[in-house]
Amino acid sequence: MIIQKDLSGLFFWFKKSNLVKIFKTILFLTILLLTWELIITKFNIPKRIIPKPTDLFNFLQQEFLNSKSTTVLTKSIFSFKDALIGFFLSLLVGTGIGITLSKSKTVDAILFPFLFLTQIVPVPALAPVLAAILGYGQTTKIFLIVLFTIFPIAVIIKNAILNIPENYTLLLHTYTRKRFAIFKHLILPSLVPPLLSIMKIVATSSIVATIITELPLSVKNGIGKDIYNSFNNQLIPRVWVSVIIISIISLLFFNCISFFEKYITTKYKYGQY
């Protein structure tokens, strides 16, 4: 864990070295796009195999300047919203399961195999089964996202609780026998760092899960479904742009959480012994 000593408020991210980093990234992207364009033009690779950056920009222009109500961006945001719901629900339920598992070895032995099942059953295959029960709408979609992402959350939370040094639990035990007080003052603060790092993992995997689950389900307006349809209709630039947009959203989401993590761990030092 990196702890910056010269931290000054929320804006410590905007440092000169970071600006240089941003400039380098932009430079790299420009070179990449130019090379890409040149190679495709030189070797005459058709648009339906790999589109050129200019094809993508043309598509973007059509898509946004013709001001249709539903663009790939609005669809992406629609999917992102579902991913967010799944993300928070998964964190909540996963943390709950993790805490339950840590409480008793018997419960752990009974519940863990079922939890593990969520990891080994392929989600797209499970989708029709669940859809038959919960319907083909948003409920099933969110449920699948949670199923897809919950396993690491529960496991990491369980281990974090079990790894709290014994002397801390003993000491708090001499102050109170109320479980809630111990939870509030010891367990909850200890869960902050593992929760923050697991949030980074789940941030991206919840988006992946959303895209995957949209294919077998008939949720309209989602970008996953749109990618699938565009591919079937040979709208390759549309597929590419959609993938790029959703990746950018994913990246931004991930960065927001990393930033939040860095800020919290540096400022509050939760869960450090």
Added chain:
Amino acid sequence: MDNIKAIEVKKLSADFKGGGKDLNVLSNINFTISKGSFNCIIGPSGCGKSTLFRLLSGLPTRDSCKISGSIRVLGKKPETASKHREIGLVLQKPTLLEWRDVQSNIALPLEIMEYTKEKQKEKVSKLLNLLDLDEYSEYRPSELSGGMQQKVSIGRALAYDPELLLMDEPFGALDEINRRKMNNEIIKIWRKTKKTILFITHSIDEAVYLSQKVMVLSKKPSTIHKTINIDLQYPREKIENSSTYFKYIKEVRGYLNEASY
């Protein structure tokens, strides 16, 4: 009221069941500690000091532990005394919460016990003063030295004003110089607060330097091998090189050697 002993242990035995064979950790331990006194328990390592500490503090022991005999802390069962907040614990490790600064670490038990904010503030500032920690009140535990950290944990144990302080090798990790500094500190605190202290240590010098009574524990199955009353006046900085002091050290060492074989 005054004839109630701070600790009264009678015929205490403890057995652990594990791996098919019984392990007799404590056997027939008898001792009493009067209120307001400073007592040390010393014994060879792995002699069951920590088990005894756990039993006295009223903490839950492992299910496989079988206990017979009686322990009375201030006339009550240790669990009851602990519930009544009459026992303060200082552990081997400072066990401070890094996400709280010094003052809120000391306030932790008060917060848990739902003291009012004003009361918490008042108690904490008194303790910071007693421990000479005023200027460090907003430091994080990791910014303090080991000795200071342990001082904070003593402050935390004193926060809710328990009658009895149980200390389990609190200065074991400190170097000689800092250990002696802390020894002087704890004597100062004891003389000011008039608490009853039971101090577990494996250092002969520390035991003699600190206490009025040293109990030597034998190796497993442990029993009280010998009790030595240390008849030296406080503060002890000046008599640390006197012949009587060395006589006591020699005596305790002798008993400890006997107890270890």
